[in-house]
Amino acid sequence: DAGVTQSPTHLIKTRGQQVTLRCSPKSGHDTVSWYQQALGQGPQFIFQYYEEEERQRGNFPDRFSGHQFPNYSSELNVNALLLGDSALYLCASSEQGIYGYTFGSGTRLTVV
């Protein structure tokens, strides 16, 4: 049974560009959350998607947007990249109403 799958694993982008990160949740999970983990820090909540709607959002600018598809997979989009967006982006999936989160291995984004 595959866990949470994220792609790509690494990527390098230039300031001002746009990036899309992808996440496939664990089988049976219908809720996807995204977190940003800067070097040496704990993960910070970006937003959560359920039933293709953004249900909750953390303290991130509108440059960060997302989408959830009918098969529960999700994308995180970041526009107008800044050097400070360099981080490990983690996707976590869970089952509605169940407080149990499974994390993927993350996408390491480097902005140069």
Place this chain on the structure above:
Amino acid sequence: AQSVTQPDIHITVSEGASLELRCNYSYGATPYLFWYVQSPGQGLQLLLKYFSGDTLVQGIKGFEAEFKRSQSSFNLRKPSVHWSDAAEYFCAYTGGSNYKLTFGKGTLLTVNP
């Protein structure tokens, strides 16, 4: 706003020694508490979780944690550390209808042979 504090940034222990990692959370009526471990460059693996009931919870890899409501703490323990336990450990909290996980800044564990 909910918050999680991990007072120890870095802990070094000898292999075979006991371990306790500290975690304190801000007040919440119904705390849901987690401990995750992260190896370098990897995602987070759940060690254990507390929702309700018995305040001493057992997790994977021989870890346990004790919830103390009076102290707003959820400390992680292991009686005998193995070299493979070297990693970063994160305590996390969510409360009530708030869906997001709030993480501490982590404790880096080094294990000396």
